[in-house]
Amino acid sequence: MTSIVRVRRAAAGESLAGVAAIQAASFYRAWGIDAMARELRENPVARLFLLEEIPGRVIGFCACWIVAGELHINSLAIAPDARRRGHARRLLTEVFALAVAEGAQAATLEVRRSNVPAVALYESLGFAVEGVRPDYYEQPREDALILWHHRLGAIRG
Ligand SMILES: CC(C)(COP(=O)(O)OP(=O)(O)OC[C@H]1O[C@@H](n2cnc3c(N)ncnc32)[C@H](O)[C@@H]1OP(=O)(O)O)[C@@H](O)C(=O)NCCC(=O)NCCS
Incomplete structure (x- = not known):
């Protein structure tokens, strides 16, 4: 059976078991x-x-804030068996459109310096590294790269 993939906003109070499994x-x-x-x-x-x-399951999530005209991406992941199929790009593109509809013009996030897949994903969407927080992460200790995108409305899927 061909599956349909869709993005939707989670409601407060709904089960987050699918998100927990992807996080773990x-x-x-x-x-x-x-x-x-x-x-x-x-x-x-x-x-x-x-x-x-x-039909099926949650295969990815994006937790964020939309505040003061900015989208702050706090956490993003795709289930390991669903990676490299364009799902993160699709999810983020839809999140950006929803954030723009709520007034966001820019987006920012922090990512481990060694997270090559995530940095490549964000750069492919037009983010650029604008700062570093030294030793920001623990276990293992590592710098955070601070990425920004200043023309959120220009991103197209
Ligand atoms: C980073 C992550 C979200 C990417 O999800 P994904 O669905 O596999 O990504 P996509 O298939 O949409 O890839 C989009 C682009 O990202 C980049 N990319 C994704 N995975 C990559 C990898 N393993 N190596 C290099 N580039 C990669 C590529 O530029 C890719 O475009 P391409 O396929 O045309 O080359 C996923 O690997 C993940 O969940 N990782 C663990 C959690 C994590 O690190 N989250 C980010 C924390 S800030």
Whole structure:
């Protein structure tokens, strides 16, 4: 059966089990799912976008803030068995369009210096490295690259 893939905004209070599974498979120290759920309930600028395979499961997510005309990407991952098929590019392109519709003009995020796939993804979408936070991450200790995109409305899928 051909599956349909769609992006949708998660509702406050819905199960985040699919996100938890992707986090566990993607990050050494994942952002706690309880903290993410609390953010969705209590922080009006917090958004969680899910990439869903229908019928099926959540195969990716993007947790972010839309605040003061900026999109802050806090966490992004695609399920390991679904990578290298354009899913992250599709998810981010849709998130950017939704953020632009809410007034965002720029986007920013931090990424480990050694995360070659993620840096390549962001640079392919027009982000550029504008700063470094030395030793920002732990386990392993590593610099964070600070990336910005200043023309969010210009991104097309
Ligand atoms: C980074 C990540 C989100 C990419 O997801 P993905 O769905 O595989 O990415 P896409 O298939 O949409 O790839 C889009 C572009 O990103 C780059 N890219 C993605 N994976 C790459 C890899 N392993 N090596 C080099 N470049 C890569 C390429 O430029 C690619 O374009 P191309 O396929 O035309 O060459 C995924 O590898 C992931 O979840 N990693 C673990 C979590 C993580 O590091 N999150 C980011 C934290 S800031």
